[in-house]
Amino acid sequence: MSFWEIAIFSLPKLLNGLVTTLYMTLFAAITGFIMGIILCVGRIYGRKIIRFICAGFIELIRGTPMLVQLFILYYGLPVYGIRLTPLMAALIGFCINSSAYQAEYIRGAIQSIGSGQMVAALSIGMTKWQAVRLIILPQALRRVIPAWTNEFIYLLKYTSMAYIIGAPEMMAQAKFIASRNFEFFKVYLLTAFIYIALVWLATVLFSKLEKRLQIPGTVVGER
Secondary structure (H helix, E strand, C coil): CCHHHHHHHHHHHHHHHHHHHHHHHHHHHHHHHHHHHHHHHHHHHCCHHHHHHHHHHHHHHHCCCHHHHHHHHHHHHHHHCCCCCHHHHHHHHHHHHHHHHHHHHHHHHHHCCCCHHHHHHHHCCCCHHHHHHHHHHHHHHHHCHHHHHHHHHHHHHHHHHHHHHCCCCHHHHHHHHHHHHCCHHHHHHHHHHHHHHHHHHHHHHHHHHHHHHCCCCCCCCCC
């Protein structure tokens, strides 16, 4: 079979898997972003015990491979009576993993903001949490867009690992198709082209977002 015949035959099934891939990527990126903000703020501004818990969680997740985390969730938890579907295990794993990395991205953005802004906010009667919410975080979240772009792209590609635990994403569909027609090279090449197109589209969209939200008079630093 030619490459184009393989493409015509495979695309419908690959696009079904692509829907799951995009769902997992968007869900993990957004949920991880929210969790990352909480972890970051807790690590920087929380009380000692809160800082310790947040830092410990971040280092634990960043210090272990994502594949190990997925295996623990899907294969390890049933030993304790907790059974997750492949998709649910993948979603939880990706969210937890992304939150730890995004917390560090946001922490770097916050620490790049001059400490004088916090001092100025406190001097006009703001509480620490008001200053963080109204002054520090809005600036930090703009500066973190380049790193967040990379995290989104990483998640988009990392979702391919979910096929190992049976999640029906695009890579799982590609493996299923190739195992039936034995055109492994052509099927996986087509899958690679789809990933490349998605990464290119995400890069363009986030680049436009970065320029739109750039703080006037500043240059957004690269990751």
